Amino acid sequence: MRNYGMRTFNNINKSRVDAILKALRDHGALATGNNPWIVDTRHHGVLLQGTWNDETSELSITVIDADWYVSQTKIWENIESLMQIAHEAA
Numbered sequence: 001m002r003n004y005g006m007r008t009f010n011n012i013n014k015s016r017v018d019a020i021l022k023a024l025r026d027h028g029a030l031a032t033g034n035n036p037w038i039v040d041t042r043h044h045g046v047l048l049q050g051t052w053n054d055e056t057s058e059l060s061i062t063v064i065d066a067d068w069y070v071s072q073t074k075i076w077e078n079i080e081s082l083m084q085i086a087h088e089a090a
Contacts, residue, residue: 004063004072009083012059017052019086020059027082044070048079 012020021031030040039048045067051060063075 004066004075006060006062007076007079009059009061010057012052012057013090014054016086016090017059019090020050020083023082023086023089038064046070046075 021037024031024039024041028042030042031037036049036051039050041048045065046063047065049062049064052058061079066075
């Protein structure tokens, strides 16, 4: 397993968390748990963990696994894209 790191996103309220989870599910992902969430994207072995701090309005996303051929750059580009979709939907 490679280390893909973690990123923290600011200004994330409850409606944005819900929009992010919806965007993930709309793209075929399976999200389990309830803060933290484990997300199986069902694409190229990418697994994520999301933890939301409602007091600081921060969402931390950690990439916990991916198939060997998936680049870290591509994973984070896709996450950023989904964050934008969720921002527009919230």
